[in-house]
């Protein structure tokens with residue numbers, strides 16, 4: 001998604017329109033400033049400036065106008081949503097991103113709980129799918145603070161009445177060391193089985209809430225615990241979607257993206273996307 005990056009460096013607002021054949025997952029990892037569902041919205045130039053993602057609008061203290069693209073779709077299926085984009089502190093866009101700042105601060109205190117809770121509640125209200133129960137990713141054993149507790153209290157006031165919030169629905173049973181340094185596949189392995197349900201869910205549809213959606217390792221492990229204890233469906237709402245194309249590994253031989261591939265005997269390895277005509281470089285995973 002070079003277009004979005006180029007727009008940023010040129011100081012121009014980027015607008016995405018929902019006709020692109022690009023996978024929503026790729027799109028959400030390099031998301032434009034504004035995303036609209038229909039080309040005709042582009043003609044409403046008076047409104048375009050006021051259509052950012054719900055979390056970005058509310059974290060910046062601006063009004064929110066609900067529309068199709070105000071929730072970021074992070075998955076090829078309907079399963080993962082985000083309230084906006086997360087830029088790491090090493091990204092130049094971090095400085096201008098009130099949502100990124102709010103998500104970071106939420107680890108320490110509840111200052112951003114009001115704005116982020118409103119954004120979450122309004123997003124849930126707007127989805128074309130209504131969960132029965134909202135459950136957050138639980139704190140690790142070493143963390144005393146449940147960063148989502150106050151936020152979910154605010155969100156409940158903005159969600160449909162029938163949606164319940166269960167802030168202690170999951171428990172994290174063990175610490176995962178060095179998680180951030182791991183790659184996507186290693187992360188999935190590392191957190192497998194690290195979460196347990198506190199309840200049986202009786203076929204409920206559950207919306208799992210996390211702060212930053214990066215590789216989906218943590219949420220996949222939580223979803224497994226929820227489904228294992230009776231949930232009928234789990235979808236995910238992240239406060240923000242990480243904008244590093246995390247799984248993107250650049251081929252040192254040619255500069256193309258490398259992908260995880262599986263050999264004929266079942267061994268995973270990195271293979272250049274230029275294979276077989278342009279480049280045949282491979283690396284051990």
Ligand SMILES: [Zn+2]
Nearest residue numbers: 251254272279
């Ligand atoms: Zn290559």
